[in-house]
Amino acid sequence: MSSELDEPVLGGLRNLGGHMSQEQRFGILSALDLVDEYVSVPTAIGDAIVAFNQHGISYLRVATTPAQFAAGYARQIGPRPLTPARRPPPGLVTALRTGRTGRIRVDLRSHAPFQRDVLAAAREIPVGEVRPYRWIAAAIGRPNATRAVGTALGHNPVPLVIPCHRVVRSDGKPGGYVFGAVSKEGILRREGVDIDYLVALHRRGVGYIGSDTTGVFCHPTCHNARRITDEHRVLLRDAMHAQNRHFRPCRACRPVPSAA
DNA sequence: TCGGTGGCCCTTA
C-alpha cells in the first residue's frame, strides 16, 4: 500500500500530531492535498474500491485488491499516498445503487481539459438512457473527435460514478468498456435499457423517434420519447430526415446531426 | 451481416 512518499509524509505528521486519531490526521493531510482515503463500496457489478479526498471521488475500480488498486491509482492519478477510510463519502452508496450519481463530487484535477469536458458531458446522461459517442463530441464542441471521446472515456477514473457506460456506438451496440463489454451490457440492462430493441431499431434504419403531436424528435431512450403513444410515434432515419419533415430536436436529449 | 479500411483527433511514450 505504501509508496516511497507516504512513509516520510505520514510519519512526519504522525510525530507532529502526537496522539492524533487517524481521522484527525487525515483531515490535516487531506486539507493539504497530500493523501486520499480509500474504502470498499458495493456496486451493480460487485464490490469496488473508491479513493476520495476533500474535492470528491478521485478513482474507482471493481474486483480489485488494495494493492492492485494502489498501483492503478499511482499510474493514472499520481503517486499520492492512500489511507484506509472508515466509511464512504455520504450518499455515494445510494447513488451507486440508483445510478443517480449526478450530485456526487468528483476530483478530476489530474486530467486534461478535453477529458474533463468529455466526462462532464457523460454525466448528463440520465439513468435508463444512452447516447452515442458522437453526441458527446458534439456536446463539447468537437464534432469530429468521436474517436478521442472513446479514448477519453476509456480513461474515466471514476466509472459508475461518471456513467461512461451510458455512451454507446451509433449502431445501437454497447461498444467497449473499461470493465469489459459484458459488464457494460449488464449495467445498462439493469438500468432499464433495452439493447436488443436499440439494435433492432438501427437495423431498420431508425435513428430517432418523433411525436406528430409535439413535432419533437428524440433519441430512442429519451424519457420524452418513451412517453409518445404508439399512434403518434414516428420513426425517423436521422436528424436530417427529421428536420426535413419539420421535427425539431428535443431540448432534453439534444439529437445531433450524423457525422459528415 | 460481418469484417476490413481510411479518416479523425487527443493523449502518451
Add this chain to the structure above:
DNA sequence: ATAAGGGCCACCG
C-alpha cells in the same frame, strides 16, 4: 517533438 494507437464511424465488398 513526433509517432503510435485507441471503448468510433461511415463505407465497401
